[in-house]
Amino acid sequence: MDRFTWANGLLEMNETLVIQQRGVRLYDGDEKAKLDVGVVLLSTHRLLWRDQKNHECCICIPLSQIIFFEEQAAGIGKSAKIVIHLHAAPANKDPGPYQHSKFSYIKLSFKEHGQIEFYRRLTEEMTQKRWENTPVSQPIDTTAGPKAGRTRAVGIVGIERKLEEKRKETDKNISEAFEDLSKLMEKVSALPSASILPTSVTTAKEMVELSRSIANKIKDKQGDITEDETIRFKSYLLSMGIANPVTRETHGSGTHYHMQLAKQLGDMLQAPLEERGGMMALTEVYCLVNRARGMELLSPEDLVNACKMFESLKLPLRLRVFDSGVMVVQLQSHSEEEMIASALDNVSDKGSLTAEEFAKLLGLSVLLAKERLLLAEKMGHLCRDDSVEGLRFYPNLF
């Protein structure tokens, strides 16, 4: 850990951000570093780490210092790690968080996963060694005396620096936003036989090119994308099926993952929902989805969190919770009033119905049938008859 130096988190002129991952804790050798959980950033020249809560606390190390690195698999209660072995620190190294360390290796512990992707990118950068082509000088202290953290913004220089910072931030955000697409490109090129694949193979590459051009335009002109390009972009997205399941390891955890999952569910559940009259209990969804996935199963929490995002992502599905606590996924087009009106008709026809009889009549599960009858009762259309014979519902003649 004594190889790290304090940094201001800004990228240099020729330096590009490659990937970043949050939820990473640093280890000095085998011991936890005296720093909190943060974001690790890989650039073409350096490996940086920034504290998640205190953005001023940022450290870095040049990639040239890395001898080699390896993955350490996750264990029970232990996150997956990447172990990085380092050269000795140069004599004129700038101050860092540690003065000395008895270890010559560090570890990155990925508490929120994402290690597979990071490892792959690190390998790429270490192979390409892009820092050798575009050397970047070590950040020089312009103010007198030692300091740590961000440069102070003073006067015109400060203002210019702030603008520069902002520009780099935007750049980074945009690169991040299209991160997945580069990944998709990767997967596309890795796929073996083009014959089994739909046209999405070629459109993927085009789409990614388009998205890159849009990204550049945003950077330059602050969002002046033509409508034509937007439409093309959207059509590409639509034509895209899902080539591989979205997993925690490749994409990290957090809402990003859930958003992807929500979109996948949106596609997958359309047909089954229509078959079942527009509504399915969440437990049924869980079974259906996991059976279809085969491997890389979803946990119940992930499913619920993804379902909660339906509305904000403007998908045509909704997660709904009844008074009794039962959760269902229903089509947005599903109208509850219609359902209740038809329930009332059914009950009136037969005089009275139990939940089981109603379920049989409609081809619904008993649970959902009961929920519908209870809802009709709540609205005052039905009343109940509770006796030793069971619970029956009658039209409300009161």
Next chain:
Amino acid sequence: MSFEWPWQYNFPPFFTLQPNVDTRQKQLAAWCSLVLSYFRHRKLYTVDVLEAQESPVFNNKKIERKLSVEAIQVVFEELRKKGNLEWMDKNKTRCLIMWRRPEEWGKLIYQWVSKNGMVNSVFTLYELSNGDDTENEEFHGLEDWMLLRSLQALQTEGKAEIITMDDGKGVKFF
């Protein structure tokens, strides 16, 4: 003359306390009026709660439904709030059903008294409730406690005075 049951009596949900608040209000209103009209028809005045469950009012053998003890309590509480019921004991095991309120009885009695020009006379309670003269009156056979309440109501109105005599109570009308 046999009692005419209201349509709700043969509607099974009538015997289940409805969870929907609006529905429940209507249900309880129907129960209150049923209880009062039945008791009036049978000229009954007191109810023992435990026996009530077997009474035809709360137990419809034909459709095999009866009101649970909790539900009966709810109905009674509703009647009490309306002023038609009074508990005879703290444990709420027996109660008085006043299908006609004391004031109403008082009015009837006073009407009869004044119609027959018997104002300023003194009557014993027994005469009023069981006397030959009152045989055709509605208050004939009225139970003592109810009669007393009615006369007390008249007393508050200043139309009568209850007198204690050697062998019981009497009343003078003004």
